[in-house]
Amino acid sequence: MTTSTTTEFAADWQEWHQAQEARLADPHGFLAITxxxxxxxxxxxxxxxxxxxxxxxxxxxxxxxxxxxxxxxxxxxxxxxxxxxxxxxxxxxxxxxxxxxxxxxxxxxxxxxxxHPDTELRKGFHGTPAYAPDPRWAVAATYKPFEVPRPVTVGAAVEGLEHVYDATGQLEFEIDGQALSLTAFPSYRPGALMVLFTDATSGVTTYAANRAIQVPAPDADGHVVLDFNRAANLPCAYTALATCPLPPPENRLSVAIEAGEKIPHEKP
Missing domain, CATH: 2.60.200 (Tumour Suppressor Smad4)
Known part of the structure; x- marks a missing residue:
């Protein structure tokens, strides 16, 4: 990447991160739950x-x-x-x-x-730490759709609760020459995907239970960019009053993904 392209990449990431923070700190966002x-x-x-x-x-x-x-x-x-x-x-x-x-x-x-907007958690929120954006963590991936969606039962941040998602396929990619894959679920945007995962940084520098990436719709050949710089904390990283899903076992990566959001200051 050229210097100007790298600067633009960092600016785009900063805009994304600020939007994440704004949603979280909304007067009726997850930090306002009582x-x-x-x-x-x-x-x-x-x-x-x-x-x-x-x-x-x-x-x-x-x-x-x-x-x-x-x-x-x-x-x-x-x-x-x-x-x-x-x-x-x-x-x-x-x-x-x-x-x-x-x-x-x-x-x-x-x-x-x-x-309630006046919660101490919300009033005391001062942002989520994150790794500096790095283009090396925007990884080329290939989406391999399943013939039919596969129901996948995953655990939740609340003990005893389970979620069922229809997995639509797998994202295949490489990091440092190691072939990896992640099971993908539908996102809230038509055609887009959502990935829940953990990695070797989980519980060390990043939240232990999960992180999520919203992935744009793959092209006709299944090509897409899996941007780990946008690995986001779910609400359960901030409050014990969230019911967030946990990753399926196959999405627990052994490599260290040193990108995206880190352990919040407000971790429960």
Missing amino acids: SLHFLTEEAERFRDAPGEWTSVDDRVTVELGPGEEIVVDGQKHTGSYRFDPIPERGGVNAVWGDAVIEVARRGGYHIVRPR
Whole structure:
């Protein structure tokens, strides 16, 4: 790379990293979470959320008390409110004053996860350390799709919880002459991929449980760049109130990927 190209590479990475930090430190981002509750058929009231909550017949209902109201999709609700069915890994935000009550489905369970802007974790956040961007960690890879997606069950940051993802293929690449591969899952962007992995830096300089990379859609021949400089921490690196998935066993690399985000100052 020329000096100008390297400078541009570093500037693009800095823009990405700043966007990561902004999402994390959003007033209702993951640093604002105050509790995590798994709902059942038994009504429960939580200290940091309005109403009594239940999960019955695959639907979440909240019974709001006198003077309590929530706003869902711009509409105010009082009394009893029943949420529409929530798909796995989906969620709905109910606004309550300056807080947001996240109602979601994770590992087959309905959860309530209040988010309050004034948490000490959020107010004390001063950024995530990371390796300096280095073009050598933007690795050429080849995507080998499976004939049909393969359901893969992975663990979670919360003990006893499991996630099921449909793996769509493998990314094959080399680092220092060593042939490696990573199982890939669909990303939130159409055609793009997501990889969960650990490596020899995990638990040393990077978060022990997992990191993730969003991979752009491969070209017609399966060629794509796997940029480890953009290996990002998942929310569980910052808070014990996250339900993040863990990598499948085959995605635990033996090499040291000295790129991307490091162990946060706020690690739980």
